Amino acid sequence: MTNEPLAARMRPENIDEIISQQHLVGPTGIIRRMVDTKRLSSMIFYGPPGIGKTSIAKAIAGSTQYKFRQLNAVSNTKKDMQLIVEEAKMSGQVILLLDEIHRLDKTKQDFLLPHLENGKIVLIGATTSNPYHAINPAIRSRAQIFELYPLTDEDVNLALKRALEDDKRGLKSYNAQVDDDAMEYFSTQSQGDVRSALNALELAVLSSKVDEDVRHITLQDAKDCLQRGAFLSDKDGDMHYDVMSAFQKSIRGSDVNAALHYLARLIEAGDLPTIARRLLVISFEDIGLASPNAGQRTLAAIDAAERLGFPEARIPLSQAVIELCLSPKSNSAISSIDNALSDIRKGNVGQIPDHLKDGHYAGAKELGRAIGYQYPHSHESGFIAQQYLPDKLKNKIYYEPKTTSKSEQQFKSIYENITKAQQQNSK
Incomplete structure (x- = not known):
């Protein structure tokens, strides 16, 4: 038995073995069509860990019989890429799976670009980050971008059953008997991460006791080997x-x-x-x-x-x-300020009325008094109708009150009275 983890051994050998991602590899999926016609273009796969990015890349290579090589954008060097390019020149075309493509530095990127252009290298980039934000536009513009989704519980369960029944790459030779509740735990608690589920199953099988040539896996065994579901909480993803x-x-x-x-x-x-x-x-x-x-x-x-x-x-x-x-809901505060900001950003500003200007320079305060600024607190109601907006905006409405609560209904009543007085004053 190889030391390679079960999840790696059970990767699909061709596109027909892929579990899930039917929007890409199903009968009408774009990757299926590319494989069927053997007209591959560079592509970027993105999505959470353990959902099949590497598996699909290897399945594409298996279905097309193209050579397949795998590198990491961080740990592998430009020299490693040069070796693959030389191989591609001799063999015609190589599929290169590049993990963590969002961390590809400019030197390696500049080296790869011409080989993507001439088709010698079919690049399949894999990332958990959003490629529209994390990947350099030069690479992004030369590749199709495909989002992969977490597997369902049923998909994971199918992958586990395949592994238990496979006598070449899987665990059939161990004669494992897995309780239904243990299978359900592996399937549901992995949160769509099939790699996590498969490796936990393998650990449970290999570490279990043999009783009359049977390895019995209980729910407790499943919990011991997958102690906490593969909860997805990648703060950068x-x-x-x-x-x-x-x-x-x-x-x-x-x-x-x-x-x-x-x-x-x-x-x-x-x-x-x-x-x-x-x-x-x-x-x-x-x-x-x-x-x-x-x-x-x-x-x-x-x-x-x-x-x-x-x-x-x-x-x-x-x-x-x-x-x-x-609580009752109202977005009037954010809508109001966004409406005002929209005018500012469009350059719709206007001159501040003279009677509102600051009195820090000589004569400004007197100017304000001369043209009619009235101090609201000098009036019994604490309000006096006068113009505050610039002339070009004096009839502009930013605040549109809601009526979802008594609080804002009260604000609306006050606002409408003030607005009415302002309009009468401007006539």
Whole structure:
């Protein structure tokens, strides 16, 4: 038996053996069509770890019979790449799988580019980072970009069964008997990372006791070998930002259960700073003027969480999330300032009215008085109608109040009275 891990041994030898990613390798998938016609172009695979990026690259090579070589953008040198280019010149074409392609330095990139152009090298880059942000445009423009998705529980289960039944690359010779609940644990707790599931299964089989030529794998064995599911919490990867996005959108949508689910994922990742920042943003962006004190209460919950630390921090965080979910929602604050910023960025500014100018220079204060600035606090209501916006913007409306709560309904009533007085004054 080779020392190569089970996950590596069980990699598909051709495109028909690939589990999942049917949007790429299914009957109408673009990679399937490229393989069938043997018209390969360079490509970049991105997605979470353990979902088949290397496997698909090797399967493409197996299906097309092209030579396959694998390098790492960080650990392998330009000289290693030169050797592969020489091989490609002799054999006609080589598929080069380049792991961590987002970390490819300029020297290696400049060396590879002409060989990608002439087709001698078919580059398959693999990365967990978003290639649209992390990969140099020179490489990106020469490659098709394909996103790979985590495998489903059923996909992982199928991969495990294949490994148990394979007598050449798999574990059939060990005569392993895996309990149903153990198989379910391997399948579900790996979170779509088939490599993690396969290697945990192999560890369970190899470390189990032999009883009458049978290796019996129980649920406890599965838990011992996959002690904590392959929870995806890569802070530099797309998954982390997807969870944060889903977290905020669930609160915005008032779905308490979904918001608590995503909060739990962030807690499991131990990412208190991200949770704190996101909750504070939500309290002002999505709840805002509908519940003006929500920001203050959220800040208090965050302060308590930071003082407590995990695991107790989960309690005030949960309280804040539940309150924010069930609070009335208003985005009038963010919409209003964004409307104003939009004008500024378009150059729609105008001159400040003279009566509002600062009195730091001689005569400015007198000028203001001369042309009619009135001090609101000198009036019983604390308000006097006068122009504050520049002339070219004097009728501009930025704030559009919501009516989702009594708080903002009150703000709306005051705002409409002031706006009406301002309009009458400008006539």
